[in-house]
Amino acid sequence: xxxxxxxxxxxxxxxxxxxxxxxxxxxxxxxxxxxxxxxxxxxxxxxxxxxxxxxxxxxxxxxxxxxxxxxxxxxxxxxxxxxxxxxxxxxxxxxxxxxxxxxxxxxxxxxxxxxxxxxxxxxxxxxxxxxxxxxxxxxxxxxxxxxxxxxxxxxxxxxxxxxxxxxxxxxxxxxxxxxxxxxxxxxxxxxxxxxxxxxxxxxxxxxxxxxxxxxxxxxxxxxxxxxxxxxxxxxxxxxxxxxxxxxxxxxxxxxxxxxxxxxxxxxxxxxxxxxxxxxxx
Numbered sequence: 001x002x003x004x005x006x007x008x009x010x011x012x013x014x015x016x017x018x019x020x021x022x023x024x025x026x027x028x029x030x031x032x033x034x035x036x037x038x039x040x041x042x043x044x045x046x047x048x049x050x051x052x053x054x055x056x057x058x059x060x061x062x063x064x065x066x067x068x069x070x071x072x073x074x075x076x077x078x079x080x081x082x083x084x085x086x087x088x089x090x091x092x093x094x095x096x097x098x099x100x101x102x103x104x105x106x107x108x109x110x111x112x113x114x115x116x117x118x119x120x121x122x123x124x125x126x127x128x129x130x131x132x133x134x135x136x137x138x139x140x141x142x143x144x145x146x147x148x149x150x151x152x153x154x155x156x157x158x159x160x161x162x163x164x165x166x167x168x169x170x171x172x173x174x175x176x177x178x179x180x181x182x183x184x185x186x187x188x189x190x191x192x193x194x195x196x197x198x199x200x201x202x203x204x205x206x207x208x209x210x211x212x213x214x215x216x217x218x219x220x221x222x223x224x225x226x227x228x229x230x231x232x233x234x235x236x237x238x239x240x241x242x243x244x245x246x247x248x249x250x251x252x253x254x255x256x257x258x259x260x261x262x263x264x265x266x267x268x269x270x271x272x273x274x275x276x277x278x279x280x281x
Contacts, residue, residue: 166227
């Protein structure tokens with residue numbers, strides 16, 4: 001990836017979702033209560049039970065997003081669970097279950113849930129305070145430059161492993177082939193290729209120097225006529241658009257800063273775990 005630190009965009013969508021919950025985690029789940037709720041039913045649908053535990057899980061999710069726990073909310077969630085169960089039963093009856101790879105889906109769900117509880121456990125013992133967020137805000141603001149204003153650029157990239165491939169793609173783009181389509185087909189950057197190479201909106205201070213130096217030479221819709229060498233490979237850069245930008249205030253940025261702190265913790269944890277793990281590919 002070309003971006004060093006993005007002020008507003010999360011590193012991973014999954015971490016973005018889990019991170020907000022983890023960062024706000026300040027109470028422990030009552031294990032005994034949850035275990036008991038596994039055996040309590042709030043409804044049955046053609047003989048299949050909907051447990052109190054499942055209802056509680058949905059309530060916790062919505063209340064963590066700011067909704068108030070009311071009898072009306074609980075009834076609405078219950079009705080939604082009943083509706084989902086009816087559709088699930090109908091899909092099963094039609095034989096559609098065979099189209100789902102349940103072992104892999106369950107494995108992924110297990111990983112996500114364990115990641116969530118891991119983060120929640122950490123941020124209960126080491127909560128994200130306003131002081132920590134302000135420190136991170138100031139650090140990222142300095143990365144963007146000294147002033148509060150600047151020009152923000154919407155960039156796309158194609159990253160390939162060698163210069164020959166990059167030069168060939170530049171020739172193809174110049175002949176009229178679509179940048180986004182080629183990015184999806186040839187880019188080795190998994191984080192951007194599915195979006196047609198889009199890096200989103202960035203400031204020069206948020207990208208590596210080799211890319212930052214190339215941006216002023218690009219016109220809107222233009223590409224770099226020579227590939228840019230980076231540690232990850234050879235990059236073809238495209239300027240999609242540009243706009244004036246004012247750095248948001250601390251109060252406006254709190255949610256994003258909180259998320260960034262969670263992501264930094266995840267990145268550091270993964271780095272340490274990988275250093276001590278035996279990984280065979």
